[in-house]
Amino acid sequence: MKKEEMREISGNAQKDGAALKALLPAQDILCFHFADGAGRNAVCVFADALTDKDLLAEQVLRPFRAYAGGAQAEEVAAHLLSPEVRVQTSFQKLAEEVLAGNPVLLWDGGDAGIAAGTKKVPLRAVAEPPTDVAIKGPREGFVEDVKTNTALVRRRLKTGELRIEMLTVGRRTATAVALCWLEGTCRADIVERVKKKLAAVDIDGVPDSSYLVRFLADRPRSLIKQVGTTEKPDIFCAKLCEGRAGILTDGSPIALTLPYLLVEDFQSGEDYFVPAYRATFTRLLRLFALLVAIYLPAFYVAAQIFKLQLLPIRLLLTIAGSVRDIPLSPSLEMLLVLLVLEVLNEASIRMPKYVGMALSVVGALVLGETAVSAGFVSTPAIIIIAFSGIGLYAVPNLIEETSVLRLLMLLVAGSLGTYGIVLLSALVTVALTTTENYGVPLTAPFAPWIARDLKDSLIKSHLLSLEMRPAVLKSPNKRRLK
């Protein structure tokens, strides 16, 4: 600890201001010297870009200039007009407040410093998240400011049972993290475990909530997703109501929810605003699309190399005609097309919007068309990869995991054939069914089979049938519909 951090407040505004400035020598930390109504010297230390100067003047400086009462911190604090005032006695705490955007007031004869909540952070407006667009239902999305996000949650859950506990994570970034849960609905042991895991995080910085995922997962090195994510406050609140705990991270629009079930990613917020039969159909469609995305390229390769009988005879003849002059083996051809798709995908995300149009033309038309006419790849291979690529985006939250799985399936199909696909599927099944997070099996309600929870899984029952909260979460408050 630095010498200045250990010093105590002397009651001399000049000296104390200098000590605080010594802790924060950066040029954007400013000191404003003035005198109060009794003629005492005072200094206000604040971070230039982070402080709302109008608010500072209106709520802190103007009342303090007119103040001529006692020098005790509590008395001064009572006189200020800011609704968020904290009395701090250590220089370290005062420095943290300044860095968080809260100006600090020091004056002659004072026994402590006062931090006022007049922070002003440049914010993005609340908008619809690009990853979770809804045709029906709320369109609000989380933003990067944790306070705005907690407000969005609080606006939806107007209950005293909603608990929000603010924690700080990251040695240098001191990122604010809001742990949210509904008291009496979320299991206490889950909340305790999350708190313990967050408290144990010892890392330089947490620039995004995805950093926390690795610390919160029971198997941090596993390829399997173990923490739920959402960008929408309505989904976040719905998950809290089911008995989960949620985590909002300052600087990240992606909220985390725990415990996570695999089936969550096949559901969308919109499923709850459309008729149950439609929601069921859409969920099954998503599953089908995902299975097609993973298995179609692999089965195509395996069928071509090892098991021609899988294909109908006319299709087989068409494919045979298309691949006759292709110099690459089916698996190599498929890998090449898959690689091109991944590169195009990566480039189109990173590229400026206006260049993206040109990229689509170059990628889809020029590359695809010329590659086929030049005889590098066959038309069926491009069709299959295109279909697989589209299918993968039917479940956007699982893209990272499923794209790896698709590649593995393809490699196994090319080397071991159809039996390789079956064995790899068996291995993945074992890995998925044995994964648990916070004592909740990832594959519930299918494995273990929980009949009651099937009502809102891949199938969506009518809202009036969903009387109970998911049994797998073991919520203390079991009934949600009376």
Added chain:
Amino acid sequence: MTLRPRQILFFLAAVAPVGKLVLLPAQLAGIAGNDLWMPALAHLLFQAALIFCVLLLARRERTVLSLIRACAGGGCAASFAVLYALFLLFCAFLPIVEQKVMVRSIFYDTIPAHLVFAPFFLFSAYLACRPLPALGRIWDILTPVSVVCLIGLFLLSAGSCDFGALAPAGAAGKAGFFAGTAAAFSRFSDAAFLLPLVGRFRYERGFAAKGVLCYLAGGGVLLLFLAVFYGVFGEIAPLQSLAFARVGAFFPARGVVGRIDYLFAFGLAFVMAFYAVLPVHGAVGLVCEAFGERKLLAPLLSAGVNAALFAAVYLLNFYTVTVVSLFSGTLFWVFPVFGALVPLLLALLLGRRRDRGGRRAE
């Protein structure tokens, strides 16, 4: 308690019958002709009775080894564990050989490399050292897979099936029935597979009866499959050694949609892969329990056992017919002795529950 009672029922109803669909139908058709269902029915009833005994033993809510330990001491329990584990590995051998034959035949049109089945042993080594809840949850997943695939195969084969081929019943005579029953012993060891699971699930009132009903329901599906199989192929059924991959091949739309029956066959192969690992898992679990160590011993033992099975399967690579006839013929008695007598004796000797006063009840 690591398994849920429901998972045992799922296993009995939907996973156990699938393990008997590879070579058994053609073998029974070869021995008992149109009466192929009779030896199967006899085994199903016999196994159902044994399963009832084993599930009754589960009322004690202690594992078999702990019951033996309490009754006859640790040495006796350890010896039993090792011997019974060897028997389970013996039981596992034939299904694995069948799997190998199946893989080489139905998964490849071309002639595959001999080692194409080798990754199965890696999978088996991985699964055999997983804790029991993994197995239970997998049965939860396998049940719908098995049901959908069997229904699919039945639907595809219904059009080409002539149940008249099964008449007249009893044409094979007593000789056919007894020869078929003897040959089928090697495929019916479900009660023996359940023994290591005793004490790993909570016994509920009437669970033994439920277990028997589920097993018989699954057995009913097996009998229906045998009937459909013989109905489709008639007298050439003995030549159709991989029944489940052949039975749905003659549906009318095959020329248009291709061999979609293979998708159901692959689904059943997926289930069979887990069924074949079950005895290996039981063997590893028993030995680990006997020696009170799981964390290190289970992976080592699983790897060792699977390496040994791999060596045995590949050393006998060109003697598959001999292996099948050895297990179904010469060595068939091993199955009733260990697979039937041991569970029965254990149920009789250890199945009685002590009441609170220390007296024996029931």
